Amino acid sequence: MSVSDPIADMLLRMRNAQKAGLQEVEMPGSRLKGEIARVFKQEGYIAGFMLAGDPKRVLLLTLKYAADGEPVIRGVSRISKPGLRRFAGYQDIPRVLNGLGTAVVSTSNGVMTGKEARQRKLGGEVICTIW
Incomplete structure (x- = not known):
């Protein structure tokens, strides 16, 4: 199934994964999503990311939580x-x-x-x- 707004899909997957308390979230990747993830890491909103795979690119985000377990991303x-x-x-x-x-x-x-x-x-x- 194709997604009409891949960036919104990325943001929603991040939000849903943090609400579920997951450490990592995997999603279809692209160059633009990788650049957005780089900015999020640079600003301290995520712990890390990896853009891998050649035929089907995959973006793996490592989410960041505070010491008390609260998600760093509020919205x-x-x-x-x-x-x-x-x-x-x-x-x-x-x-x-x-x-x-x-x-x-x-x-x-x-x-x-x-x-x-x-x-x-x-x-x-x-x-x-x-x-």
Whole structure:
């Protein structure tokens, strides 16, 4: 079965796996999903990730939990969807929870955080927010 929004599917699998208390979650992979996972790891939302397999790419995310067992990710939201793409200039990139969360932006220089895009003065497609 094909998925109409693979990025939303990735975010939902992450959220559901954390609610179930799983350590790892496996999903179909792509280059864009790998870049989003890199940003999540860089910002400390996941413990690690691995993009493997040549004919059928697989993305394996290692989820991160606090010392008391609470998930590190409190919430995640898809902003730009296949039916309605959301682009923003560098001044209009949303600040998530006054800087406590992260916006993930796809720019001409690759996928990066909203903060990084504002510093480099790059606009782009706002993929999702995570907090």
